[in-house]
Amino acid sequence: MPPVAGRFYDGKTSRVHAVEVEVTGAGVEGGFVFIREREGGRELARWARSELVLVPGDPAALRLGSQLADPAARLVVEAPEAVAALREALPGLTAIRRRHRARQVRFITASTAALAAVIAAFVFGVPLIARQVVAIIPPPWEADMGERIHAQVEEIFAGGGTLARCDSNPRSPGNRAIAKFVKRTLGPEGSPFEVRVDVVRSDVPNAFALPGGRAYYFSALLETSDDPNAFAGVLAHELGHIVNRHGMEHAIATAGTGLLVGMVLGDVTGLSVGAIVGQGLVNSHFSRDAERAADEFAIAAARRLDFDITALGKVLEAIAADTAMDRSMSLLATHPLTEERTELLASADTGRGDAFTPAEWRAIRGMCHGSKTKIK
Amino acid sequence: MSEPAGSVSEAAATAEPPVMTARFKGLRPQLFGLLLRGYVLLVPTLGIYRFWLITQKRRYYWSRTRLGDDALEYTGTATEILFGFLVAIAIFVPFYMFFFYIGTQTPTVALIGLVAALLALFLLSGFALFRSRRYRLTRTLWRGIRFHQTGSAWAYAFMRLGWYLLTALTLGLTFPFMAASLFRYRYNNTWYGDRQVSFDGSWKQLAGPFYGVWALLAVLVAASIAAFVDAFGGAIAGLTVSSLTVLVGLAAIPYISARERTRFTSRIRIGDAPVSLHIRARALIGMYLVYALVLLAVALVAATAVAYVVSGSFAISTDFGVDFGAILSAFEQSSWLTVAAFAAAYLLAIATLAMVAELFIGLTFWRMVVTRLKIANPESLDTVRARGERAPAIGEGLADALGSGGY
Numbered sequence A: 001m002p003p004v005a006g007r008f009y010d011g012k013t014s015r016v017h018a019v020e021v022e023v024t025g026a027g028v029e030g031g032f033v034f035i036r037e038r039e040g041g042r043e044l045a046r047w048a049r050s051e052l053v054l055v056p057g058d059p060a061a062l063r064l065g066s067q068l069a070d071p072a073a074r075l076v077v078e079a080p081e082a083v084a085a086l087r088e089a090l091p092g093l094t095a096i097r098r099r100h101r102a103r104q105v106r107f108i109t110a111s112t113a114a115l116a117a118v119i120a121a122f123v124f125g126v127p128l129i130a131r132q133v134v135a136i137i138p139p140p141w142e143a144d145m146g147e148r149i150h151a152q153v154e155e156i157f158a159g160g161g162t163l164a165r166c167d168s169n170p171r172s173p174g175n176r177a178i179a180k181f182v183k184r185t186l187g188p189e190g191s192p193f194e195v196r197v198d199v200v201r202s203d204v205p206n207a208f209a210l211p212g213g214r215a216y217y218f219s220a221l222l223e224t225s226d227d228p229n230a231f232a233g234v235l236a237h238e239l240g241h242i243v244n245r246h247g248m249e250h251a252i253a254t255a256g257t258g259l260l261v262g263m264v265l266g267d268v269t270g271l272s273v274g275a276i277v278g279q280g281l282v283n284s285h286f287s288r289d290a291e292r293a294a295d296e297f298a299i300a301a302a303r304r305l306d307f308d309i310t311a312l313g314k315v316l317e318a319i320a321a322d323t324a325m326d327r328s329m330s331l332l333a334t335h336p337l338t339e340e341r342t343e344l345l346a347s348a349d350t351g352r353g354d355a356f357t358p359a360e361w362r363a364i365r366g367m368c369h370g371s372k373t374k375i376k
Numbered sequence B: 001m002s003e004p005a006g007s008v009s010e011a012a013a014t015a016e017p018p019v020m021t022a023r024f025k026g027l028r029p030q031l032f033g034l035l036l037r038g039y040v041l042l043v044p045t046l047g048i049y050r051f052w053l054i055t056q057k058r059r060y061y062w063s064r065t066r067l068g069d070d071a072l073e074y075t076g077t078a079t080e081i082l083f084g085f086l087v088a089i090a091i092f093v094p095f096y097m098f099f100f101y102i103g104t105q106t107p108t109v110a111l112i113g114l115v116a117a118l119l120a121l122f123l124l125s126g127f128a129l130f131r132s133r134r135y136r137l138t139r140t141l142w143r144g145i146r147f148h149q150t151g152s153a154w155a156y157a158f159m160r161l162g163w164y165l166l167t168a169l170t171l172g173l174t175f176p177f178m179a180a181s182l183f184r185y186r187y188n189n190t191w192y193g194d195r196q197v198s199f200d201g202s203w204k205q206l207a208g209p210f211y212g213v214w215a216l217l218a219v220l221v222a223a224s225i226a227a228f229v230d231a232f233g234g235a236i237a238g239l240t241v242s243s244l245t246v247l248v249g250l251a252a253i254p255y256i257s258a259r260e261r262t263r264f265t266s267r268i269r270i271g272d273a274p275v276s277l278h279i280r281a282r283a284l285i286g287m288y289l290v291y292a293l294v295l296l297a298v299a300l301v302a303a304t305a306v307a308y309v310v311s312g313s314f315a316i317s318t319d320f321g322v323d324f325g326a327i328l329s330a331f332e333q334s335s336w337l338t339v340a341a342f343a344a345a346y347l348l349a350i351a352t353l354a355m356v357a358e359l360f361i362g363l364t365f366w367r368m369v370v371t372r373l374k375i376a377n378p379e380s381l382d383t384v385r386a387r388g389e390r391a392p393a394i395g396e397g398l399a400d401a402l403g404s405g406g407y
Helices: A080-090 A093-138 A139-158 A173-188 A221-226 A228-244 A247-263 A272-307 A310-320 A324-329 A339-347 A358-365 B011-015 B028-042 B050-063 B079-101 B107-138 B154-167 B175-188 B206-227 B234-265 B281-319 B322-332 B334-373 B378-382 B397-401
Strands: A006-010 A019-025 A031-036 A041-048 A052-054 A062-066 A074-077 A195-198 A207-209 A214-218 B017-024 B066-067 B072-073 B139-143 B143-150 B190-192 B197-199 B268-271 B271-277 B372-374
Touching: A006 A080, A019 A074, A019 A080, A041 A062, A052 A093, A052 B206, A062 A080, A074 A080, A074 B072, A080 B271, A093 A247, A093 B079, A139 A214, A139 A247, A139 B107, A173 A195, A173 A272, A195 A221, A195 B154, A207 A228, A214 A221, A214 B139, A221 A228, A228 A247, A228 A272, A228 A310, A228 A358, A247 A272, A247 B066, A272 A339, A310 A339, A310 B334, A358 B334, B017 B334, B028 B050, B050 B066, B050 B079, B079 B107, B107 B139, B107 B143, B107 B154, B154 B175, B175 B197, B175 B206, B175 B234, B206 B234, B234 B271, B234 B281, B271 B378, B281 B334, B334 B372, B372 B378
Parallel strands: A195 A214
Antiparallel strands: A006 A019, A006 A074, A019 A031, A031 A041, A052 A062, A062 A074, A207 A214, B017 B066, B017 B372, B066 B072, B072 B139, B139 B143, B143 B190, B190 B197, B197 B268, B268 B271, B271 B372
């Protein structure tokens, strides 16, 4: 190969040396790269071809270093003919590039596999760990947290005010009927918390339980069915969440998965939409198990109190028949109605009686027919 | 400093002091290809590839940038920033737990806690920015000599937090002082080999443009308030004045930013080599306009595509007697599918936004700065000696975790 022109930096000073480059030796890696000053021919460096470093960057230029030289020393060749000539004289460069690439691919594959393992550990491990952690959290702590979440919920649903309770008198016939049902449903074991159920005005057919013993029943859901057992079934389901402390379990699991999603997306603060959506993805697996457990609790209660649980399935189906838009805000959004659930509820061999006496049911149905205005 | 165009003598041309200029030969389609490939690879690698993408992007910018006849070289590696990110996660776990904890508190406590946490995060982001700058400088080679950065990242972070709070309290009046102070700390701590960069500018460079705009905006805000309050002005006048205020406010940002960069950068010297930069405000405003137009075009294309897909699905479902509503509801009931679809749409949107920003702001701005940069007395840069460690050994993880990575 005839010598080609290039630029050389020795890595010690910023002086640019105009150089001539010559390659000796045969085969792929034998021989040297000689770097000589163009004027005077003084030898500046002699790099073994087996120790060359190919610096990635602009593919039109060739930028070389040596593992044995100063790590910042560089030989730069830019003229297209010179680049082509040098590439031809140094076939080992292709192998260097290929080796580097293979190493990167291996590293990326290994990191991805490690991350996938971490994700799997979180997805399957977090619910299990959350279960254990909940068991060691004293119920008063959870009740305390529940109160604060309650304050936040009021703010969210009532826009800074308080949720409009249909009937705020705890001694009214409706509230007494509900309290009696709650007591009977919880049975002799009771609940770790003081359970409080509020029927509130809202156009959204929904019911939910908070950590620490509070449950809400929205008036729109109460209006959907004339069957006392539908109301009883939904209520028993929510009590199942309270007794099993699903709210707390969910909060702990969310914290765990949020950290994971932050790791994947690079947003550890968890404030982005991506982090929230990602959490939903991981948590949906978890909430399904919780729904099944709450259904099973409701079925057991229905057997004990001798009422018909199939009404719960019918309520869910009735809501499912609504438009998609409404549904996204309703019970189903948090309580996905799967076929498995419907089957479980339909085939549950519970009693055939009613959960409330006709007088009690009339009182409950009448709770929201007061004069207060509805909140939207 | 250049002679009038009429002077033709060779002597005049050679007498003119030599000035080193910079060039950038990056092309938007090339960068687009690099970004597209990178964003696609993010999916099968569960996001891990972003460290490689950042590295490739920097390599692209650096290697296509020339000061005089010599290109910059980026020597950072993806593994360095990956390890940096892992370290950052460890730092963030307590933060994360705190965020979670205050989320369960009463609204008042939660608000106070959130403000405190955000202040701490802002402090931490100052730290991260300074450290990240150090990382990038130590990974930048020019003529075989490294840049590096001295100074304390914590000192910078506290300084930055203090200045921002003060500037917020004074309704922006201390902004020129803040900008000069932070710029001075960054650049006086910057080194090229054994040559320290020095900044001899001050708030005065920014005072004219900044206070002029500030006064104009103050008058406009007062006028729009007066027009709305006063009966004689009326709503039309109020709307006119307030929309004018918004327009001026929007143009003020690139205007001040252009002046700041131009005037401050032109007051720095690399050792004995004075630097000058001239960025026009209208070029910056043009850049943002192009960006906005491209975003608009992308949004239109996306909306059309979505409309087409949805109506297409409806057409197919009626043609074949399939109930599209049933499919939709089945889809909705599978929470995995729904969430996965949302996640995919979200990631696609985020990737598109990031790509458009990189191509029409990142690249445009880089090219603008590079092509308008001049270094006088360049021969003084022929004798620079290497100095400065390659440290830090791990990349700017904290900045990545805070989303302030950038170049």
